[in-house]
Amino acid sequence: MQPFIHIDVANSEEVIPLLDARSRPLAGGTDMLPLMKEGIVAPERLINIKRAGDLRYIRADEDGLHIGALTTLDELDRHPDVRRDYTTLAQAAAEAASPQLRNMATLGGNLLQQARCWYYRGDFHCWLKGGELCHARDGRNEYHAIFDQSPCVAVYPSDPPAALMALEANLRIVGPQGARLVPVAEFLQPPSAERRTLHTLAPNELIVEVHVPKGPSGSVYLKAMDRATWAYALASVAVAANIRDGRAHNVRIVLGAVSNRPIRALAAEELVEGQLITPELARRAGETALAAARALEHNHYKLPLTRNLVAQALRDIMAG
């Protein structure tokens, strides 16, 4: 591992001046430290923000939910307001990783988790790492994308952000120029030739807060895994809607682990908007959501799987 300097800070304000292309914040460290050990990233300075107490809170008010970036996934899952009014988020946090990891993993770090693609994490200088070639595209791709959005076919691996997108959450980001507010849906972008990351945070910026507007009446997160727990999603779906008079309004359907970023299934949302969602309509919504999907060599199963999850989530949300 490359030598580095470790700097403790006591609050978020101290962080900004220390940030640049050669330094990185260290939150729970559950992704950062493995990446450093594997030599995938090698910052010269680690700015330890774990003790910045002003970044660790959950506040629910009329304005919605304010979550400090240092809030752990475990705290999210246990919070009674989150569980009741923002169910999809609590469920996504609860289904992520393992109890030990959720005690350390922060929401800010989770938003910035790097690809879990096995070539990326292994000994391959692939495109996302700055190389020429995506090894997964013609290699083993059972866990990879079914919506092609960039030269890279890695899926965005984190669970909570799909739920945040269904809840139309925004991020408060602070940089040398001050604060900006950006929807999660815009913050997460496919990588490009110049920016080989799954997000758009500049090196000198810090995520300070996630703001979730007042929640819809119902929401749900469904995650398919290949064992009972402690696995990344094979596919996931976050759905939020207001159910009034037996009909679904303001429906948001977000597909996770199918592309470089969580994807809004707009056509499917339209199909069910204002409708009484019968099992048959739910099934059609699933098909609509996946109409544009294209499987790679080893991930055909993701098409029926994601279709099923959409339909199931819509049925669940109607059932309350």
Added chain:
Amino acid sequence: MPKVVKTTINVEGRVSEQFAIVEGAELPPWGEHEELGIVGYPAPRIDGAARVSGEARYTYDVQLPGMVYGRLVRAKQASAKITRIDVRKAKAVRGVVDVMTYENVPDIEMSGRQTRLLSDDVRFAGQTIAVVVAVDPYVAADAAALIEVEYAERPLVADPEAALAADAVKVQPDKPNNLLNGKPRIKERGDVAAGFAAADEIAAVTVRTPTALHNAFETHGCVAHWEGDQLTIYESTQHTFGVREFAAKKLELPMSKVRAVSTFMGGGFGAKFPGSAYTLIAATTAKRLRRPVHLMYDREGENLETGNRGQTLQQVKIGARRDGTLTAIEYSGISEGGAAMGWLPMLEGPASMMYRCPNFRSETSGVLTNLGPMAAFRAPGFVEGMVGLEAAMDELAHKLGMDPLELRRKNIPDTDQLEEKPFSSLPLDECYTRGAAAIGWERRSQPGSQSDGRYRRGIGMASQIWWGGGGPPAYAEMLLNSDGTATVMTGTQDLGTGTRTILAQVAAEELGLPLEQVNVTVGDTLQGPFGPASGGSVTTGSMTPAVRSAANDLRNNLCDIVAQMRDIPQNEIEIRGGMIYRRDQELASVREIMRKLGDVMLQGTGSRGPNPDDVSVVTSGAQFAEVEVDTVTGLVRVLKIVAAHDSGRIMNPQTFNSQIYGGIIQGMGLALTEQRIVDTERGAVLNPNLEFYKLPTIADVPQIENILIDIPDTKANSTGAKGAGEPGIIPTAAAIANAVADALGVRVGTLPITPPRVLEALDAQ
């Protein structure tokens, strides 16, 4: 007086004639209904607290003054010749003491997996090509990353089915093809063609099982330490005496100068037999540096180089008469061996001996590829072969319109069809009856008749047969100390199965001491006589009679002494619960007698007697699985496993249960979640870690009901006990696969049965 005897030993289907030295007269076996007070009762592991509290020192934990740490450097290519290896930068790192490559490592010829300790000839990605030694493991790891290697790449083959093609790249260029020994292994009895001609129904299946990685808690490795010309090797091993023999032979040392120690062992599952290069690299480096060398694999290296259960492709065809009587079985299978294969697991074992069938033919091959080499893995061959056989049996039952359990019951073998001998004991019928009752077999549906709801349930079963009787040579010694406590000493190891505990129970039982008064020393070739390798489920069947015989010897010596001290006839003395009696009259405690004698130590020696000639000793059983398939996500959840296994006398239900539970959980992994994933174009293993190699988690583990059959096998040996390490894993995957087929109405023929495979099967339905 010691006697030389010749006896037949069967380890994992490999039968050999062995000489053994047997001390004294063989004890009459404990009878089937004999009342024992300690053996057969649950007792927590005597080393349990040490293990869970961190007090137990494993090989990894050994720390010696001046010790340095080795780091294994892995090849990144799968098939190449190293043209240049530059270690200068690594050597320049502060704290690095030495770097070994093929250029400077001692020239010791190896057999089996490696031909030299280190080589420029790379045959799989992950092969060790260098070892960096430094003052701490982190410096060693940093320096390892600085080694520059240039390769001349060669073509590769990383798919066993592709390796079979006539024009396939050859993994071992000097061989005619990629088959182990150049050709398939063929076994035959009776006339298969006639058998099929006589059949009313024939079922045929094709199944695949994945390459599974052992992933024992503790990785492979050792610490080598010289004191003068005396070498001590601490090694995580399944065979301490094997380590001693291997090191002595390869390093040309007298055996008396080599000591192997494995006090606590973090699991082996078959992959930790001696004979690997790292032991010799550590020993020679330690000698040269005059410092102890700690050399352990990391998880990734472990998963790439130290062994695996090779993937299989199997075709099984079975014919039967209308009434279910089997008329012919034809089995063909390949098992991947990786870049080096010492032997071919007995894939055909289950098909050849599980059920009575006069006409049998098998053709099995080991296939070489440019991937990490295979190693024995808990019931090698039988776990895989049972999946094929039991799939075919279920399909046959379906064709016959017969209950699958009935079909099996009808074909319980009356003799060992390989040895042509009767079994010493084969209570399969009882295992079937009690297992079926516990799972509620009558609830099993007819295939294809499931409901169309989100969840579909199914029940399936599979049988088990395996060896595990053990045999000589195995020795033990016992000491009775002046405070009345006793020590059992044997150099065999406890690889985590509870050997220490049951040896203490046997000694306490035979000697008449309370369990707390007996201690056991294992895992050190200098602190006890020879004991067997812990493989093939032989440790219990080999060691418990030896310990019983040593305890009996000690007991006789003690009785002799008491007789002399009290001037009473020896044969009227009894010892129970630490007290000495003359008939029913209490004389004194063992402690009092020993105290009175002062600074003395009574000794006893014992050995394992020969195996019976006229019977075949096996373990057998059955497992029943109930599963629930989520048709939305494709995830299979196991709801319940019922196990019923015959391992002869159950020495300790608690340690027996843990063996069966562990086997079942590992079998579930093979059935549902575990598979090594390979990029076959690049010859790269993509999941040599615990993130993507998916072991079952505790949340995946269902309710397990283990029925204790507990019939002492009085013909097998003097304790009537047989092994339990491997039987538990043998039928699990097969039973689960059959349960899933019952739930879905179609068979997923490729294991593990992952959500992708379930969803594809449902899609095709």
